[in-house]
Amino acid sequence: MAELQSVEAALAALLRDVATTPPEPLPCDEAAGRVLAEAIEARLDVPAFDNSAMDGYALHHRDAGKRLAVSQRIAAGSPATPLAPGTCARIFTGGEIPPGADCVVMQERVEVEADLAAIPPDIPAGDNVRRRGRDVASGDLLLPAGERLEAAALGHLAGQGITEVVVRRRPRVALLSTGDEIVDPGQPLAAGQIYNSNRAMLRRLLERFGAELTRVASIPDDPVGTGETLRAAALEADLVISTGGVSVGEEDHVKAALASLGQLDLWRLAIRPGKPLALGRLPGREGREVRFVGLPGNPVSCFVGAWLFLRPLLGALQGCPALAHLPCLPARAEFSTRTGPRRHYMRVGLEFGRDGIVARAFRDQNSGVLSSCISADALAVIPAESRVEPGDPVDCLWLRVD
Ligand SMILES: Nc1nc2c(c(=O)[nH]1)N[C@H]1C(S)=C(S)[C@@H](COP(=O)(O)OP(=O)(O)OC[C@H]3O[C@@H](n4cnc5c(N)ncnc54)[C@H](O)[C@@H]3O)O[C@H]1N2
Numbered sequence: 145m146a147e148l149q150s151v152e153a154a155l156a157a158l159l160r161d162v163a164t165t166p167p168e169p170l171p172c173d174e175a176a177g178r179v180l181a182e183a184i185e186a187r188l189d190v191p192a193f194d195n196s197a198m199d200g201y202a203l204h205h206r207d208a209g210k211r212l213a214v215s216q217r218i219a220a221g222s223p224a225t226p227l228a229p230g231t232c233a234r235i236f237t238g239g240e241i242p243p244g245a246d247c248v249v250m251q252e253r254v255e256v257e258a259d260l261a262a263i264p265p266d267i268p269a270g271d272n273v274r275r276r277g278r279d280v281a282s283g284d285l286l287l288p289a290g291e292r293l294e295a296a297a298l299g300h301l302a303g304q305g306i307t308e309v310v311v312r313r314r315p316r317v318a319l320l321s322t323g324d325e326i327v328d329p330g331q332p333l334a335a336g337q338i339y340n341s342n343r344a345m346l347r348r349l350l351e352r353f354g355a356e357l358t359r360v361a362s363i364p365d366d367p368v369g370t371g372e373t374l375r376a377a378a379l380e381a382d383l384v385i386s387t388g389g390v391s392v393g394e395e396d397h398v399k400a401a402l403a404s405l406g407q408l409d410l411w412r413l414a415i416r417p418g419k420p421l422a423l424g425r426l427p428g429r430e431g432r433e434v435r436f437v438g439l440p441g442n443p444v445s446c447f448v449g450a451w452l453f454l455r456p457l458l459g460a461l462q463g464c465p466a467l468a469h470l471p472c473l474p475a476r477a478e479f480s481t482r483t484g485p486r487r488h489y490m491r492v493g494l495e496f497g498r499d500g501i502v503a504r505a506f507r508d509q510n511s512g513v514l515s516s517c518i519s520a521d522a523l524a525v526i527p528a529e530s531r532v533e534p535g536d537p538v539d540c541l542w543l544r545v546d
């Protein structure tokens with residue numbers, strides 16, 4: 145039997161020449177989770193002016209240790225006037241530092257008697273002053289292209305007064321299921337049939353990875369219908385995904401249809417779960433090439449395949465480097481296991497303790513046992529032909545990310 149291939153080789157083949165989706169303008173209010181198509185330069189200084197970090201008194205530091213008349217009151221949002229020499233200004237958090245002042249003393253340290261503020265000694269220049277442009281200076285790179293717009297980035301855009309951004313169109317994905325035995329939830333189950341659990345699981349994962357599902361369908365069990373379904377799916381999608389039917393079964397219309405419509409490579413990977421994987425290309429609209437990924441039908445193989453292959457692919461389609469790799473955490477195994485010729489991606493829960501991270505494996509790691517994925521914080525990567533004992537180090541790919 146041909147030698148098993150590596151995940152890295154399959155991933156490189158999958159990601160070769162992936163074109164990003166086209167850019168589209170979008171109001172910032174609708175842009176959460178979307179990926180910037182172009183870098184954004186800051187057009188304002190933030191803060192826009194030197195301002196106070198405290199409620200207190202603004203003064204020149206040479207006047208520290210004196211009793212000073214309070215010559216003005218500066219609330220946040222009202223302009224300051226130059227500070228009369230030898231006086232201080234009552235100031236509030238966010239209030240503009242008046243010209244002539246260079247520090248702020250918080251009010252808890254100041255005694256006010258008969259309109260005079262007793263300032264403690266030795267206040268350094270700059271104390272409690274938030275300098276203009278400290279966060280962002282006009283002309284700086286505010287956000288790079290490829291940034292996924294999450295909370296702080298959206299706040300940063302708003303801080304610049306920006307209302308619209310140019311983002312990558314969501315990758316359009318067709319999600320197809322194979323298998324005569326697979327039935328949609330809501331329908332009655334006949335003997336030997338099972339409900340389609342991969343579809344609901346992948347739909348959620350794909351949406352988390354930034355996709356828009358354009359078609360969710362089952363592939364009919366005949367060659368003509370299969371070809372038509374694949375062709376129609378490719379015309380409206382950037383990516384066509386199928387589940388099931390990638391191992392060595394006899395009747396497989398998907399493989400035949402793909403091979404005749406476009407191109408198909410069948411991979412047998414040295415991993416568990418997820419050994420069989422189909423990668424191909426289909427003709428799309430206007431001569432574009434649409435990627436095809438055929439994941440194995442076993443639900444855990446599907447789940448693991450989605451994290452290992454679909455997430456980086458959706459990252460490449462969106463031009464988003466953050467989706468290329470899962471964060472890898474060093475943990476200590478709380479279990480023992482041994483592997484054969486395939487690298488094992490074990491579903492583990494992680495416990496973060498003072499002495500580091502402990503990885504606990506789900507009791508049943510069979511590729512049909514979807515319960516192993518429910519509380520999986522990570523995939524522990526156990527190299528091929530190795531042995532792990534409790535306390536041994538294991539690399540864990542963190543799954544609590546988008
Ligand atoms: N003789 C061999 N048999 C198998 C091999 C092999 O190398 N030689 N590989 C095994 C491995 S590993 C995997 S993984 C599976 C992959 O099989 P397929 O991708 O061809 O998938 P199916 O046979 O269609 O289904 C496998 C399993 O998953 C269930 N399934 C399928 N789709 C769904 C769905 N949408 N929701 C829930 N469950 C689904 C299906 O009923 C089967 O039980 O092949 C092994 N066999």
Ligand code: MOO
Nearest residue numbers: 417418419445511
């Ligand atoms: O590799 Mo299969 O994906 O073990 O069940």
